[in-house]
Amino acid sequence: xxxxxxxxxxxxxxxxxxxxxxxxxxxxxxxxxxxxxxxxxxxxxxxxxxxxxxxxxxxxxxxxxxxxxxxxxxxxxxxxxxxxxxxxxxxxxxxxxxxxxxxxxxxxxxxxxxxxxxxxxxxxxxxxxxxxxxxxxxxxxxxxxxxxxxxxxxxxxxxxxxxxxxxxxxxxxxxxxxxxxxxxxxxxxxxxxxxxxxxxxxxxxxxxxxxxxxxxxxxxxxxxxxxxxxxxxxxxxxx
Amino acid sequence: xxxxxxxxxxxxxxxxxxxxxxxxxxxxxxxxxxxxxxxxxxxxxxxxxxxxxxxxxxxxxxxxxxxxxxxxxxxxxxxxxxxxxxxxxxxxxxxxxxxxxxxxxxxxxxxxxxxxxxxxxxxxxxxxxxxxxxxxxxxxxxxxxxxxxxxxxxxxxxxxxxxxxxxxxxxxxxxxxxxxxxxxxxxxxxxxxxxxxxxxxxxxxxxxxxxxxxxxxxxxxxxxxxxxxxxxxxxxxxx
DNA sequence: CGTTGTTTTGACACTAGTCAATGGGTGTGG
DNA sequence: CCACACCCATTGACTAGTGTCAAAACAACG
Numbered sequence: 092x093x094x095x096x097x098x099x100x101x102x103x104x105x106x107x108x109x110x111x112x113x114x115x116x117x118x119x120x121x122x123x124x125x126x127x128x129x130x131x132x133x134x135x136x137x138x139x140x141x142x143x144x145x146x147x148x149x150x151x152x153x154x155x156x157x158x159x160x161x162x163x164x165x166x167x168x169x170x171x172x173x174x175x176x177x178x179x180x181x182x183x184x185x186x187x188x189x190x191x192x193x194x195x196x197x198x199x200x201x202x203x204x205x206x207x208x209x210x211x212x213x214x215x216x217x218x219x220x221x222x223x224x225x226x227x228x229x230x231x232x233x234x235x236x237x238x239x240x241x242x243x244x245x246x247x248x249x250x251x252x253x254x255x256x257x258x259x260x261x262x263x264x265x266x267x268x269x270x271x272x273x274x275x276x277x278x279x280x281x282x283x284x285x286x287x288x289x290x291x292x293x294x295x296x297x298x299x300x301x302x303x304x305x306x307x308x309x310x311x312x313x314x315x316x317x318x319x320x321x322x323x324x325x326x327x328x329x330x
Numbered sequence: 331x332x333x334x335x336x337x338x339x340x341x342x343x344x345x346x347x348x349x350x351x352x353x354x355x356x357x358x359x360x361x362x363x364x365x366x367x368x369x370x371x372x373x374x375x376x377x378x379x380x381x382x383x384x385x386x387x388x389x390x391x392x393x394x395x396x397x398x399x400x401x402x403x404x405x406x407x408x409x410x411x412x413x414x415x416x417x418x419x420x421x422x423x424x425x426x427x428x429x430x431x432x433x434x435x436x437x438x439x440x441x442x443x444x445x446x447x448x449x450x451x452x453x454x455x456x457x458x459x460x461x462x463x464x465x466x467x468x469x470x471x472x473x474x475x476x477x478x479x480x481x482x483x484x485x486x487x488x489x490x491x492x493x494x495x496x497x498x499x500x501x502x503x504x505x506x507x508x509x510x511x512x513x514x515x516x517x518x519x520x521x522x523x524x525x526x527x528x529x530x531x532x533x534x535x536x537x538x539x540x541x542x543x544x545x546x547x548x549x550x551x552x553x554x555x556x557x558x559x560x561x562x563x564x565x566x567x568x569x
Numbered sequence: 570c571g572t573t574g575t576t577t578t579g580a581c582a583c584t585a586g587t588c589a590a591t592g593g594g595t596g597t598g599g
Numbered sequence: 600c601c602a603c604a605c606c607c608a609t610t611g612a613c614t615a616g617t618g619t620c621a622a623a624a625c626a627a628c629g
Contacts, residue, residue, distance in 0.1 A: 163567075164565050169479055171478055171482075172475075185464055191475060215457060225424050228424075229467065232467070232474065233430045235478065236398075236422065236431060239410055239411075239474065239478055240410060243524075243525035278608065278609095288586055288587080294585090294609085296608095296609095297610090309607090327402070329402055329403070330400070485616080486617070526618090529577080529578085531576095532577055532578080533617095535577095
């Protein structure tokens with residue numbers, strides 16, 4: 092039941108409403124398309140770029156998924172976020188031209204490459220494009236705040252429930268099922284993202300299974316009762 | 331030993347290098363200045379705006395300090411960040427025109443008000459201004475990532491030490507002492523920001539005092555040994 | 570000088586981390 | 600096709616670090 096795969100042309104790409112072309116006129120999209128370079132697909136664990144590297148291009152996820160992370164002093168990797176199709180990677184580098192974290196592929200994945208100098212030229216010419224880029228930057232700030240809110244104050248149960256609901260929502264927005272999906276990352280990566288240990292992730296998932304709220308089989312997640320899952324994170328809602 | 335107070339004119343304001351005018355020509359700054367409205371100063375606890383309110387203007391902190399927060403379902407306030415002079419408030423609202431959190435003053439404070447429609451007009455005319463706005467947005471994303479990194483994985487001791495060093499650095503950049511400063515917020519607010527209880531903040535501060543690394547007297551902080559403080563957060567450094 | 574709010578300190582409970590062992594899948598080579 | 604190894608996930612036992620609750624000390628203010 093997957094939607095049509097994304098296309099190499101923005102005009103027919105099913106992700107275009109989530110991505111940079113949103114709000115642009117057809118001729119403007121055509122101009123944007125000219126600067127997009129197609130990279131070969133990346134395999135599991137393959138690096139898109141590493142921290143402190145100079146940013147030549149931004150990337151838009153076309154298919155698959157990516158992980159944003161930094162290395163801690165002790166050599167462990169700290170996951171800071173995930174990128175799903177339609178999302179822009181590398182916005183943090185607009186500040187001084189260097190990436191502030193590393194990104195690698197969680198599965199076989201592909202990206203559209205947007206060379207920065209040409210993107211900047213285009214933004215100067217197409218106000219709608221500049222406007223959309225600003226909107227996407229602003230949205231990322233909001234997403235970050237939500238993540239900070241989650242990390243600050245909540246129990247393992249709420250964190251895990253929120254994580255599942257976040258994926259459900261994002262997959263749903265992409266046209267996939269929001270009750271059946273596969274995690275593209277191991278428990279360890281989820282744990283690192285939520286500030287928990289992988290054992291705790293495991294225990295929380297089995298607890299949710301025993302309550303019949305979800306069904307877990309390895310990486311496969313099935314949400315049986317979306318309402319109950321949302322009820323768990325209720326005390327965490329903010330106004 | 332405070333520097334000259336910020337001025338109502340950007341051209342003479344000592345914060346202009348941190349703020350929106352950075353990188354602009356003198357005549358461009360003069361054009362920017364025309365749209366800036368001065369608001370009356372806000373007192374302790376006074377609200378600048380609240381979550382979900384429509385964003386009419388962005389704000390630049392001129393003096394004092396502000397707190398970004400949301401209300402949890404149980405009525406407690408969750409602090410998500412602080413704004414010091416020279417920093418821009420409200421960037422999250424560029425996405426859909428509504429603020430995604432509330433901001434109030436931690437002490438008597440003043441802001442420059444930047445009406446959004448006029449700022450957008452100006453950005454279209456002055457590429458350097460648009461560029462600087464993008465840079466500031468991007469920098470905020472990086473700051474958020476650092477905060478997420480801190481919240482995810484670290485002990486109370488590392489969190490508190492990082493918090494003190496963050497303030498030290500930010501005050502230093504403003505031309506104030508980076509070893510002697512006053513906290514403008516109560517323990518409870520620091521606790522909420524770091525995802526800890528106020529008792530834990532208290533205990534960590536007294537522990538640092540007993541090690542002679544800092545000296546605390548209510549809100550007054552004195553850093554005796556910056557090196558030792560940095561050594562505490564060493565394992566938390568990332569590459 | 571009393572009232573109020575903030576900070577500190579202590580005692581205790583509990584969540585989640587750590588360490589260790591077990592189980593299950595997947596892939597490779599014989 | 601099976602045996603083995605490897606990785607990942609699960610489960611259990613124990614522990615450490617924080618949260619919670621309560622009381623006392625302290626500062627600020629009227």
